[in-house]
Amino acid sequence: MTIEGNDSVELAQKFGTPLWVVSEATIRNNLRMFKRVFEKNYPKVRIVYASKANHSPAIIRIVAQEGAWVDTVSLGHLRLATLAGVPPGKIVFNGNNKSETELETAVEMGIGAINVDSLDELETLSRICKKIEKVANINIRLRGSYAKSAEKDAAFVKDNTSESKFGIDIPSGQAFEACRRALTDKFLNLRGLHHHVGWTAYPPLPYNRDLDLIRIKNQVEEVVDFALQVNEKLGFAPSVLDLGGGFRKTRPQGFGPNRVMSMPDLEEYADTILDVITDMNVSKTLGQPELWFEPGGFMVTDAVTLLSTVGTIKMVESGPGKGKWVAVDSSAYLFVRKLIFNFYHNSIIANKALEPLTEIADIVGPICTYDNVGDKVRVPRLERGDVVATLDQGSYCETISTKYCAYLRPATVLVNKERADIITARETLDEYLAQYRLPTWLSAP
């Protein structure tokens, strides 16, 4: 199995396993595809890559080289984006509980937009701006009523409850009040409006691609309707409509919770959103606001593969665990959405990719129960030293990986045709142990 022309077994030998391997070309292709499809029907599109999905500075630099801005949610993210060389004016700052330090840093830096998440934050930000005598660029992050989806789509309401902490409520009038206050505050430069619900496919919902598109349509309608109201009542035409992320790609073997097999095409996402902009006559009233999108998963999910090496192989001959157990040196604690949401990640045996799949095995980690890398995977005959390649590791894997049982986190390499270089160093036991302290009153046993 090769990754951008690199033999994955050679990569495993050279850099050791477990190892995340990032394909630069895949990220660039994803970005270009997204831009091409959305720009086909709308001239002012800005991609604001959600670094929440993968905040490796090398990845941030790649997307920035392609012209994307970067969405951040913490001081750490701001520093990582800066390390990657992203100019502050091309950084967006999201989050429901930004600290005063974070807000002040963002304003001092002169970032492109702070997506303000509450009336409380608006007030705090205004105070900080006055104190340091600097103007902040902001968008108001909205929370809709979602009435249309709620009417016919109980699952959406259930799933959406966890997202309720984000955004300023439209129905109660708080979002309107936020716009009114922002417009009268000389330290706040209101650029526009923001809204993100994201991919609404988490269990126990069965995922339904058509319903996903309807949900997106309903959400964009609500945002546009609010923009039109603000324009009518406050005379403000938002120059930015930031519509968030939540786009995914269909993967041949399935992806996501419970192995979702089919997601909307990028064209369908684009048509759904841009049809609302046309049908609601946005250009007549608001001119041509910039449409910002904050895709994370779409850009990086399929760009990263996790390589692991097979160690112990066991055959359980009887009982409930009957079958083949193949242990590798990685685990699902490196991609915990498998554990939380039952995300599916296809595994291929890299050094035997063309051999017939004659057996079924559980590919397990060395850590604890529930650390399966793959459940009942069809594999060729396996032996110690084989290399397992687990796919679709680009989003929400490295960023939320754990060090459970003091199994430290892997290195990550970036491949670009024949070149390969480390972009995240493998964690060392010395660094790990150095974090711990033994208080003086605990004498050695």
Ligand SMILES: Cc1ncc(COP(=O)(O)O)c(C=O)c1O
């Ligand atoms: C505000 C915001 N924008 C964008 C994203 C990216 O979402 P996705 O990776 O599903 O595209 C997230 C993810 O949670 C988010 O919170």
